[in-house]
Amino acid sequence: MLKDGAVWALGAMSGTSLDGVDAAMLHTDGVRILDFGTCGYRAYSAEERATLKAALGRWPGAGLKDAQAVVETAHVELLSQFPGAQLVGFHGQTLAHDPKGRGTHQLGDGAALAKHLNCPVVWDFRSADVALGGEGAPLAPFFHWACARHIGATRPICFLNLGGVGNLTWVDPSANRPETDGALLAFDTGPANAPINDLVGERLGLDCDRDGALARKGQVEEGALELFLDEGYFRKMPPKSLDRDDFSLMLDLVRELSDADAAATMTGMAAAAVMQGMEHCPSPPDRVLVTGGGRKNPVMMRMLSVGLDCPVHPVEDVGLDGDMLEAQAFAYLAVRVARGLPTSAPGTTGVAAPVGGGQISRPDSVRC
Ligand SMILES: Nc1ncnc2c1ncn2[C@@H]1O[C@H](COP(=O)(O)OP(=O)(O)OP(=O)(O)O)[C@@H](O)[C@H]1O
Numbered sequence: 001m002l003k004d005g006a007v008w009a010l011g012a013m014s015g016t017s018l019d020g021v022d023a024a025m026l027h028t029d030g031v032r033i034l035d036f037g038t039c040g041y042r043a044y045s046a047e048e049r050a051t052l053k054a055a056l057g058r059w060p061g062a063g064l065k066d067a068q069a070v071v072e073t074a075h076v077e078l079l080s081q082f083p084g085a086q087l088v089g090f091h092g093q094t095l096a097h098d099p100k101g102r103g104t105h106q107l108g109d110g111a112a113l114a115k116h117l118n119c120p121v122v123w124d125f126r127s128a129d130v131a132l133g134g135e136g137a138p139l140a141p142f143f144h145w146a147c148a149r150h151i152g153a154t155r156p157i158c159f160l161n162l163g164g165v166g167n168l169t170w171v172d173p174s175a176n177r178p179e180t181d182g183a184l185l186a187f188d189t190g191p192a193n194a195p196i197n198d199l200v201g202e203r204l205g206l207d208c209d210r211d212g213a214l215a216r217k218g219q220v221e222e223g224a225l226e227l228f229l230d231e232g233y234f235r236k237m238p239p240k241s242l243d244r245d246d247f248s249l250m251l252d253l254v255r256e257l258s259d260a261d262a263a264a265t266m267t268g269m270a271a272a273a274v275m276q277g278m279e280h281c282p283s284p285p286d287r288v289l290v291t292g293g294g295r296k297n298p299v300m301m302r303m304l305s306v307g308l309d310c311p312v313h314p315v316e317d318v319g320l321d322g323d324m325l326e327a328q329a330f331a332y333l334a335v336r337v338a339r340g341l342p343t344s345a346p347g348t349t350g351v352a353a354p355v356g357g358g359q360i361s362r363p364d365s366v367r368c
């Protein structure tokens with residue numbers, strides 16, 4: 001176990017949008033952010049992405065050899081470019097997430113990675129929380145607490161991650177620890193970019209609706225939006241979490257629409273899900289800081305600015321890196337695990353009491 005000192009940790013995230021792996025160095029003692037370090041990205045090729053997509057929804061067992069090789073190769077290639085890392089936080093690729101049923105499944109073997117990198121690896125961050133009755137997600141909120149304090153926020157703010165799935169964290173930075181009751185409320189808002197990617201992939205062979213180019217030419221179909229908002233998920237109280245494809249009905253709702261109207265409507269659905277989610281905040285936040293790929297979609301950002309009662313900004317406006325926040329989060333969480341600190345709490349995953357998720361694998365030759 002690490003003593004109290006700070007280390008340079010390397011976090012890696014392969015997110016639900018299946019575009020690639022992000023990696024980032026963070027200097028932290030697991031409580032404070034001391035410094036941000038270098039970062040990198042390793043895109044999945046079209047073939048690799050197809051292999052991962054075919055594995056979505058699968059639970060541990062036979063038949064995942066190819067997908068596992070994709071995840072591990074991409075991580076080894078990327079992470080071996082960071083020789084200064086003292087500890088690695090390896091999230092892996094979520095293939096399936098059903099916290100109240102079969103559990104949660106992140107593909108990738110942290111023990112094998114530790115051997116390849118000759119560095120201790122913290123991994124399997126979600127299953128302990130799920131085993132104790134939590135949602136197992138989102139886990140970035142403890143890092144959002146550290147970010148809020150790092151940027152000097154004194155009043156509650158929200159972080160909104162618009163990845164494949166959206167997640168929102170309301171944080172009160174006056175709390176001295178992230179696990180304190182009332183410091184954090186977090187949950188998945190709804191689908192964000194994943195269904196838009198699926199739509200433009202299926203219809204036009206594109207990876208994403210870059211810069212909202214398609215959505216900006218279309219109109220939101222209000223009937224489809226209403227049907228979407230009728231989903232039971234939006235009436236559930238947080239904490240709550242989603243699997244990537246829990247809202248596969250979205251594609252059906254826009255099937256008859258033109259490409260532009262379908263993209264506009266799906267973008268509107270992602271934004272409307274956030275607006276619904278904001279109703280759950282314990283108090284109105286000063287501002288919403290947006291991270292994840294969706295902040296680069298001006299149509300989505302405009303819808304949020306118009307629909308929310310507080311200013312909406314990309315996290316870059318406060319000096320953070322919205323492409324790397326999740327990778328940095330898993331660096332931060334890795335250090336917390338190594339120090340025996342909790343990584344989730346009732347306000348973030350609904351777990352009964354604060355819990356430290358994650359297991360540590362060490363290469364034979366290294367002691368942490
Ligand atoms: N310029 C852009 N215009 C529109 N959308 C964009 C742009 N850049 C990125 N995106 C969207 O953001 C997605 C990537 O976001 P991000 O990397 O935050 O997702 P992720 O980490 O895989 O997902 P999650 O947070 O759900 O795990 C892309 O797949 C794309 O849909």
Ligand SMILES: CC(=O)N[C@H]1[C@@H]2OC[C@@H](O2)[C@@H](O)[C@@H]1O[C@H](C)C(=O)O
Nearest residue numbers: 016094097137138139140165167326
């Ligand atoms: C099960 C799982 O992998 N969930 C992801 C996903 O992507 C966004 C949202 O849904 C969030 O709950 C989570 O990721 C981020 C990194 C989190 O745990 O905070």
